[in-house]
Amino acid sequence: MTALGHKLVRDLRRLAGQAVTIALVLACGIMAMIMLHSTYGSLERSRDAYYEKERFAEVFARLERAPESVAARLEGIPGVASVYTRIVKEIMVPIDGEAEPVTGRIVSIPESGPPPLNGLRLRDGRMPAPNAVNEAVVLQAFADAHSLVPGDSLPAVLNGHLRKLQIVGVAYSPEYMFAISGHHVVADNRLFAVIWMHRSAVAPVFRMEGAFNDVVLSLQPDTQVRHVLGEVDRELKPHGGFHAVGRDKQVSNFALTAELENLENLALMIPAVFLAVAAFLVNVVIGRLVYLERTQIAVLKALGYSDLRITVHYLGLVALVVAAGGVLGMALGVWAATWMTDLYTGFFKFPTRVYYLSPGLVATTLGIAFAAAASGALSAVRRVVRDYGFQNFRYTAP
Numbered sequence: 001m002t003a004l005g006h007k008l009v010r011d012l013r014r015l016a017g018q019a020v021t022i023a024l025v026l027a028c029g030i031m032a033m034i035m036l037h038s039t040y041g042s043l044e045r046s047r048d049a050y051y052e053k054e055r056f057a058e059v060f061a062r063l064e065r066a067p068e069s070v071a072a073r074l075e076g077i078p079g080v081a082s083v084y085t086r087i088v089k090e091i092m093v094p095i096d097g098e099a100e101p102v103t104g105r106i107v108s109i110p111e112s113g114p115p116p117l118n119g120l121r122l123r124d125g126r127m128p129a130p131n132a133v134n135e136a137v138v139l140q141a142f143a144d145a146h147s148l149v150p151g152d153s154l155p156a157v158l159n160g161h162l163r164k165l166q167i168v169g170v171a172y173s174p175e176y177m178f179a180i181s182g183h184h185v186v187a188d189n190r191l192f193a194v195i196w197m198h199r200s201a202v203a204p205v206f207r208m209e210g211a212f213n214d215v216v217l218s219l220q221p222d223t224q225v226r227h228v229l230g231e232v233d234r235e236l237k238p239h240g241g242f243h244a245v246g247r248d249k250q251v252s253n254f255a256l257t258a259e260l261e262n263l264e265n266l267a268l269m270i271p272a273v274f275l276a277v278a279a280f281l282v283n284v285v286i287g288r289l290v291y292l293e294r295t296q297i298a299v300l301k302a303l304g305y306s307d308l309r310i311t312v313h314y315l316g317l318v319a320l321v322v323a324a325g326g327v328l329g330m331a332l333g334v335w336a337a338t339w340m341t342d343l344y345t346g347f348f349k350f351p352t353r354v355y356y357l358s359p360g361l362v363a364t365t366l367g368i369a370f371a372a373a374a375s376g377a378l379s380a381v382r383r384v385v386r387d388y389g390f391q392n393f394r395y396t397a398p
Contacts, residue, residue, distance in 0.1 A: 007313070018285045019321050022278055026325030026369050027332065029274030033365045034333025036267035038357045039340045043260060045354040046345060054119035056174040057084070057216035058225065058247045061232050064240025065211050074215065077231040079223030084117040085212035087202050090181075092157040093193050095146065103181050104156060104193035107214075108202045109137075117216050118175045120196060121351050125150030125169035133201040137169035139176055139194035140349060146190065156195065158205045165195065172351055178255040187255070256348065263344075271365075275372040282321075282376030286314055311378070318377045322370045329369075330362065 050056075074083045087108040095102050109115050111130055120127075120137060128135035138148060148154065154165045173194070181192040203209045215236075219228060225246045232244040247253055338355055345353040 015285060015289065015317075018281070019324075022281045022285065022373070023321050023325035023328070025274055025278040025281060026322060026373065027329035029271045029278060029372075030326055030329025030365055030369050031333040031336060032274060033267065033271035033368070034330060034357070034361065035336040035340055036263060036270065037361050037365075038333070038337040038355075039344065040260060040263050040267055041358060041361070042337070042341045042353070042355045043263070043344055043348070043350075045356050046341075046350045046352060047256065047260075047348075049352060049354055050350055051174050054121060054174045055115075055117045055218065056247070056253075057117045058219045059217040059228055059232060059244055060247075060250050061215050061217075061236055061244035062088070062242045063213055063215070063236045065208065065213055066236065066239035066241075067211055070235065070239065071212070071215070073235050074217065074232065077228055077235070079220050079228050081218045081220045082116060084115065084216050086214045086216070087199060087206060087208045087212055088214035089158075089202070089206055091195075094155050094157065094162070098190070100191055102191050102193065104195055105181070106156075106158065106202055107194065107196050108199035109196045111198050111200055117218055118173060120171040120173055123170050123172060125167070128168055128196075128198050128201075130198075131200070132166075132168075132198065134163065134166050135168045135197070135201075136165040137171050137196040138167050139179055140170050140172050141176075141179055141187075141189040142193040143167070143170045144189070154193070154195070159207075161205070165197075171196070172349055174252075175250070176252055177348055178252045180251050180255065259348075271368075275369060278325075278369070279372040279376035282318060282373045283379050286318070286377045287379075289314075314377050315374055318373045319370065322366070322373050326366050326369060329365075333365075 068085065071083050071085050074080065087106070089106045091104045091106055093102040093104040109120070109127075114120065122137070123140050125137070127137060136154070138154065143149070148167055148170070150168050150170065152167045154167055156163050156165050176194050178187045179189065179192050179194055180187050203211075215232075217228070217232070219225065229244045229246060233241060235241075236244070248257070334357060337357070341353060341355050
């Protein structure tokens, strides 16, 4: 082992307490960065996988009323892959014991087979039976808020008439991950119900036979959404069409995206705090160490060691501390990211969880941690060199 190698071992023994403290702070920063960034990436992948599996639409439009023949014209718009027309109506849900009015939304589904877009994933029960006029599937969030299960009944006012709907299924939907009504600015699972029924049961009640008032579209790859939105608005304007929106402006997806962006912002801020504190501690510890070792450094320079070699020696000390903090931080970060991904997956009601840890994230995190610690060490070395000028020292043998 070289002289600087022996010196490095002695320095580590002497600075054991400070080194452990710095390693722990670095580990916290690395853990936070791995946890938050990999959780964000995992949730994005879980969301995208869910959207793809349930064929989540890319364009959404509401209107007053249009005949089914309009759907063919929408399918002819360049870039449109498929069109799914529906009947969607706002209703009242008079549940006893609620202090505030409970509103709901009836969404029609095909008589046979799953919806071609915005599919449903059953958690409990089944889909309504053919020709069943009072059977319905209820959104999972509302069902849980009111402890509803298949077999229960739910009162609903449909076009001014009170009906008792038979709940036969409880389902998830990518369209209503955040179920927000027009009466609230945030999701309230107790006060807003989403109910799916066969179109044949809904159309006569609202006098919408052969017509629709809601349409969703999927697009071909690389299609300009803005162009399609303009064409959809043009086609639906004579039928009382409202402004069509893309997936990015769809209420539920917009709220979900905002939540993920908040998580992404935290992934930038929280690790930065820990790494900045670690850089400060390294600056203080290495600065004091270099100051106390001015005579030793002068001897090393007299023996032919360059400023660069001596600086690398102190960076080696920092690298060992970063390595210790990196191993601990990585282990804690992966564990915490798995736990946090499961927590968010349950909160967002993703049916499946996809955890992903990017090798690039690991390399970037360790690189940033070392850069932060090294910047503190270099700052300390430069300051002592400037203030005390030990680069000019020469050792004279007695």
